[in-house]
Amino acid sequence: MGAIYGVIGEIDSGLLQAMGARLSHRGQLLQEWEYAPHIHFGECIHQATPIRLATDNLILVADADIYNASELRDNLSARGQSFASNRVEEIILRGYDAIGAQICEQLIGDFAFAIWDAKRATLLLARDALGSRPLYYWQGNGAFAFASEYKALLALPFVPAKPNLNSIQQLQYTKYPLPNQTLLQDIVSVPAGHYLQYDSSDRIHKQRYWHITLDPVEDTETKHAQALRDQFLTTIERQLGDLTEVGATLSGGVDSAAIVAAIKHIRPDIILHTFTCGYGPDDPEVRSAKIVAQSLGTIHHNIYITPQDIPSLLPQIVWHLEDPIARSETILNYATAQYAAQYVAVVLAGHAGDGLYGGMPRHKIIRLIQRLPFLKTPLAEFYNYTQTSSPPVSMLGKMLHQAYFRGADALPPSIIGASIFPTASPLPTQRTELLNYVLSSGMQNGVTKWLPKVDRTHMAHNLKYRSPFTDTELIQQAFQIPDCYKIRGWREKYIFREAVRPLLPLAILNRPKFPQAMQYDLELSQVIDKLANQYLAPEQIQTRGLFNLADIKRIRQRPSSKAYSSEQAMRLWTAVLVEIWAQTFLDRRGKTQYS
Numbered sequence: 001m002g003a004i005y006g007v008i009g010e011i012d013s014g015l016l017q018a019m020g021a022r023l024s025h026r027g028q029l030l031q032e033w034e035y036a037p038h039i040h041f042g043e044c045i046h047q048a049t050p051i052r053l054a055t056d057n058l059i060l061v062a063d064a065d066i067y068n069a070s071e072l073r074d075n076l077s078a079r080g081q082s083f084a085s086n087r088v089e090e091i092i093l094r095g096y097d098a099i100g101a102q103i104c105e106q107l108i109g110d111f112a113f114a115i116w117d118a119k120r121a122t123l124l125l126a127r128d129a130l131g132s133r134p135l136y137y138w139q140g141n142g143a144f145a146f147a148s149e150y151k152a153l154l155a156l157p158f159v160p161a162k163p164n165l166n167s168i169q170q171l172q173y174t175k176y177p178l179p180n181q182t183l184l185q186d187i188v189s190v191p192a193g194h195y196l197q198y199d200s201s202d203r204i205h206k207q208r209y210w211h212i213t214l215d216p217v218e219d220t221e222t223k224h225a226q227a228l229r230d231q232f233l234t235t236i237e238r239q240l241g242d243l244t245e246v247g248a249t250l251s252g253g254v255d256s257a258a259i260v261a262a263i264k265h266i267r268p269d270i271i272l273h274t275f276t277c278g279y280g281p282d283d284p285e286v287r288s289a290k291i292v293a294q295s296l297g298t299i300h301h302n303i304y305i306t307p308q309d310i311p312s313l314l315p316q317i318v319w320h321l322e323d324p325i326a327r328s329e330t331i332l333n334y335a336t337a338q339y340a341a342q343y344v345a346v347v348l349a350g351h352a353g354d355g356l357y358g359g360m361p362r363h364k365i366i367r368l369i370q371r372l373p374f375l376k377t378p379l380a381e382f383y384n385y386t387q388t389s390s391p392p393v394s395m396l397g398k399m400l401h402q403a404y405f406r407g408a409d410a411l412p413p414s415i416i417g418a419s420i421f422p423t424a425s426p427l428p429t430q431r432t433e434l435l436n437y438v439l440s441s442g443m444q445n446g447v448t449k450w451l452p453k454v455d456r457t458h459m460a461h462n463l464k465y466r467s468p469f470t471d472t473e474l475i476q477q478a479f480q481i482p483d484c485y486k487i488r489g490w491r492e493k494y495i496f497r498e499a500v501r502p503l504l505p506l507a508i509l510n511r512p513k514f515p516q517a518m519q520y521d522l523e524l525s526q527v528i529d530k531l532a533n534q535y536l537a538p539e540q541i542q543t544r545g546l547f548n549l550a551d552i553k554r555i556r557q558r559p560s561s562k563a564y565s566s567e568q569a570m571r572l573w574t575a576v577l578v579e580i581w582a583q584t585f586l587d588r589r590g591k592t593q594y595s
Contacts, residue, residue: 002023002026002027002044002045002046002063002148002459002462003020003023003026003027003043003044003063003147003148003149003152004041004042004043004044004061004062004063004112004113004114004135004146004147004148005019005020005023005041005042005043005061005145005146005147005148005152006039006040006041006042006061006114006145006146006147007019007040007143007144007145007156008038008039008040008123008143008144008145008198009038009142009143009144009145010037010038010143011040011143011156013032013034013040015155015156015157016032016040016042017030017032018155018156019042019145019147019152019153019155019156020032020042020044020152021155022147022149022151022152022154022155022590023044023147023148023149023151023152024044025320025459025460025461025462026044026063026148026149026459026462027043027044027045027046027462028044028046028462029044029045029046030042030043030044031043031045035059035116035118036118039059039116041059041061041114041116042061043061043062043063056118057117057118057119058093058096058097058115058116058117058118059115059116059118060089060092060093060096060113060114060115060116061113061114062088062089062092062111062112062113062114063111063112063113063133063148064088064089064092064107064109064110064111064112064113064133065088065109065110065111065464065466066088066091066092066107066108066109066111067108067109067235067238067239067241067471068106068107068108068109068238069086069088069091069109072091072095072106072107073086073091075106076091076094076095076098079098080098081094081095081097081098088109089113092107092111092113092115093115095107096115096117096124101124101126101195101197101207101209102209104126104195104209104210105209105210107128108238108471108472108473109128110128110132110133110466110470111126111127111128111132111133112125112126112127112128112133112134112135112148112190113125113126114126114146120199121199121200122197122198122199122200123144123146123197123198123199124195124196124197125137125146125190125195125196125197125198126190126194126195126196126209127190127191127192127193127194127195128192128193128470129192129193129210129470129472129475130192130193130352130443130447130448130451130470131189131191131192131193131448131451131452132451132452132454132455132467132470133148133455134148134149134189134452134455134456135147135148135189135190136148136149136150136153136182136187136188136189136190137153137187137188137190137196137198138150138153138156138159138186138187138188139186139198139202139204140158140159140186141158142202143158144198144202145159146190149322149456150182150184150187150322150590151319151322151585151590153187154585154589154590155589155590159186159187160185160186161184161585161586161589162184162185162186162586163183163184163185163546163582163586164177164178164181164182164183164184164185165415165416165417165418165419165546166178166415166418166419166420167181167182167183168183168415168418168546168578169414169415169418169420169421169422170420170422171183171323171324171325171574171578172389172412172413172414172415172571172574172575172578173388173389173412173421173422174387174388174389174422175325175327175450175574176323176325176449176450177323177325177449179191179445179449182322182323183322183323183324183578183581183585184585191206191208191448192444192448192451193208193209193210193211193444193448194206194207194208194209195207195209210472211444212440212443212444212475212476212479213476213479214433214436214437214440214479215476215479215480216433216436216479216480216481216482216483217480217481217482218482221485221495221498224480224481224482224485224495224499225495225498225499225501226499227477227480228477228478228481228495228496228499229499229500229502229503231473231474231477232258232262232468232474232499232500233262233265233266234473235468235471235473235474236259236262236263236266236348236468237266238471239348239466239468239471240263240266240267240270240348243270243346244270244271245270245271245272245273245343245344246263246270246271246272246273246344246346246347246348247272247273247274247275247340247343247344247346247347247348248260248263248272248273248274248275248298248347248348248349249274249275249276249333249336249340249347249348249349249350250274250275250276250289250292250293250298250300251276251285251288251289251350252284252285252287252288252289252291252292252511253288253350254493254496254497254500254504254508254509254511255350255353255354255359255469255496256289256292256349256350257292257296257504257508257509258350258496258500258503258504259348259349259350259468260272260274260292260293260296260298261296261500261503261504262468262500262503263348264296264297264298265503271299272298272299273298273299273300273301273340273343273344274289274292274293274298274299274300274301275300275301275303275336275339275340275347276289276290276293276300276301276302276303276336277302277303277304277305277332277333277335277336277339278302278303278304278305278332279304279305279306279518279519280304280306281302281304286302288511289302290302291507291508291511292508295505295507295508301339301340301343303332303335303336303339305331305332305335305518306523307518307523307524307526307527308523308527309331309335310331310527310531311527311530311531311534313331313334313335314331314531314576314577314580315580315584315592316334316460317330317331317334317457317460318577318580318581318584319584319590319592320334320456320457320459320460321453321456321457322456322581322585322590323581324574324577324578324580324581325449325450325453326453326577327517327570327573328517328518328520328524328570328573329517329518330453330457331518332517332518333453333454333457333458334457334460337457337458337460337461337463337465338460338461340461340463341461341462341463344463345463345464346463346464346465346466347458347463347464347465347466348465348466348467348468349454349465349466349467350467350469351451351454351465351467351469351470352443352447352451352467352469352470353467353469353493353496354493355439355442355443355446355447355469356439356443356469356474356475356478356496357439357478357481357486357492357493357494357495357496358435358439358483358486358487358492358493359492359493359496360492362383362386362387363435363438363439363486363487363492364487364490364492365379365382365383366383366427366434366435366438367435367487369383369427369431369434370431370434370435373431375396376427377394377396377397378392378394378396378397378399378400379400380426380427381393381394381397381400381401382397382400382401382404383427384424385401387424388422388423388424389411389412389422390422390423390424391411405567408565408566408567408568409565409567409568410554410555410565410567410568410571411554411571412571412574413547413548413551413552413555413571413575414547414548414551415546415547416545416546416547416548417545433482433483434483435483435486435487436479436482436483436486439479439483439486440479443475447470451470454467481495497509517566520563520564520565520566520569521563522561522562522563524563524564524569525558525563525564525569528564528569528572528573528576529556531576532552532556532572532575532576535576535579535580535583536552536572536575536576536579540579544579544582546578546579546582547575547578552572552575555568555571555572555575556572
């Protein structure tokens with residue numbers, strides 16, 4: 001399935017159809033039904049029918065891929081549950097019938113689902129551990145509505161389309177809205193790793209059912225690498241299921257190369273397509289991916305995107321993303337998914353691997369704090385600036401900031417009427433396992449912010465993605481590894497590299513990582529300027545009333561012969577996307593559809 005939606009309350013049947021139409025890119029077959037005069041459910045799917053238990057007391061809609069479905073089915077059968085099919089939807093529903101909402105704890109996979117329990121007059125909404133599948137809701141005027149994407153909620157005329165000014169400000173400073181909020185007032189997300197219960201008294205109860213346990217095990221590097229490799233292969237085998245043809249997004253990095261190598265190791269006869277997107281044949285990402293594809297024997301595809309493609313793509317991407325958390329790599333991801341959908345129905349990708357094993361430059365700052373505790377304050381200030389744009393206060397922090405950026409960064413624009421400014425949470429005081437603490441927090445509170453954009457860029461083209469690094473068993477195993485094995489010396493993701501060493505040629509294993517992004521060159525700067533002229537003209541800024549005109553002018557300052565710095569370009573980029581979002585979701589209430 002691809003999308004779910006519904007309303008608890010009295011509505012005209014045409015409104016439910018309008019909600020489904022907004023989600024048809026996720027599944028072209030719309031099924032809708034009225035369980036009772038005030039219980040309306042819908043789903044966008046490819047085939048199949050709604051699931052009801054024989055007692056007719058429960059009904060479910062789900063957007064779900066459950067990778068331990070066979071194991072769950074056997075366990076539930078032993079508890080007396082009977083099955084009419086092998087469909088994961090029935091497994092979820094029978095699980096709920098047997099043990100209630102606690103079934104969420106046993107599901108390994110990517111999912112969002114809704115269950116109406118007539119006996120309890122309760123609606124249950126649930127979302128997978130890291131929020132790979134989106135799910136939003138709105139409550140007001142005695143009604144409750146939910147949908148996989150909030151553009152469907154805006155099809156209901158009684159749902160207001162008002163900007164959430166604090167969330168829009170948070171976006172400027174941190175790249176993301178406020179946690180579990182959107183850029184619209186009163187439309188919120190079911191938190192990742194939670195289920196939500198709504199009852200007949202209009203009460204909402206949220207419950208976290210999944211969290212990461214820090215449980216580092218003292219063992220040898222060799223044993224940790226072996227355990228990681230075994231779990232990695234098991235996870236990918238589960239995600240492949242019975243597929244006979246599959247795709248994988250491929251960069252020059254070790255994560256995607258390891259996934260491709262593992263697929264070939266587990267299923268040497270599977271038809272495997274790999275896809276790489278860059279700015280041209282000379283892109284380091286493209287060159288590195290070509291070496292990997294040739295070494296592992298895949299059917300390889302290159303996709304090229306230039307800055308001139310951006311103006312036509314951005315409105316489409318914003319419509320699909322809804323909250324515009326996109327940076328330039330999102331253009332590449334969107335184009336890759338569009339191309340890959342011509343060849344496969346599922347792609348595997350390396351999303352979230354850096355967050356498990358310490359693969360980002362900022363993670364090295366945490367290791368420095370562990371090794372040089374007397375420099376914790378300036379290093380922590382620098383780290384926090386990269387996350388929340390909070391300027392350093394100490395003299396050493398200011399010096400470090402200046403030495404790194406050399407004046408090439410730019411403060412974000414403020415939002416008129418916003419009442420909060422993002423602040424960084426203080427780092428823990430302990431040195432032992434500090435990196436693991438930061439990584440686990442990042443997985444639960446950081447990855448969950450950006451992972452929905454991966455779903456959106458793929459489902460825009462009716463393409464499913466799967467990442468082994470979102471598997472809850474692999475995640476828990478990662479936090480049994482002491483952090484001294486994750487960054488060793490100055491080598492990031494050390495233990496993961498050791499784990500996949502038997503799967504990869506040495507030349508691939510040791511290649512440097514190239515971040516996936518467009519070139520921040522003069523051509524890109526000129527295109528961003530054209531977009532700013534179109535969407536952030538002074539009269540447009542003043543009419544919209546979100547940005548301070550002086551802030552936008554400040555960000556746009558650059559010599560005509562010199563490119564924007566990456567920080568400056570992305571500040572302006574985000575502001576442009578916010579105006580596109582406002583035109584799409586405030587002015588038109590999400591009516592514009594791109595496919």
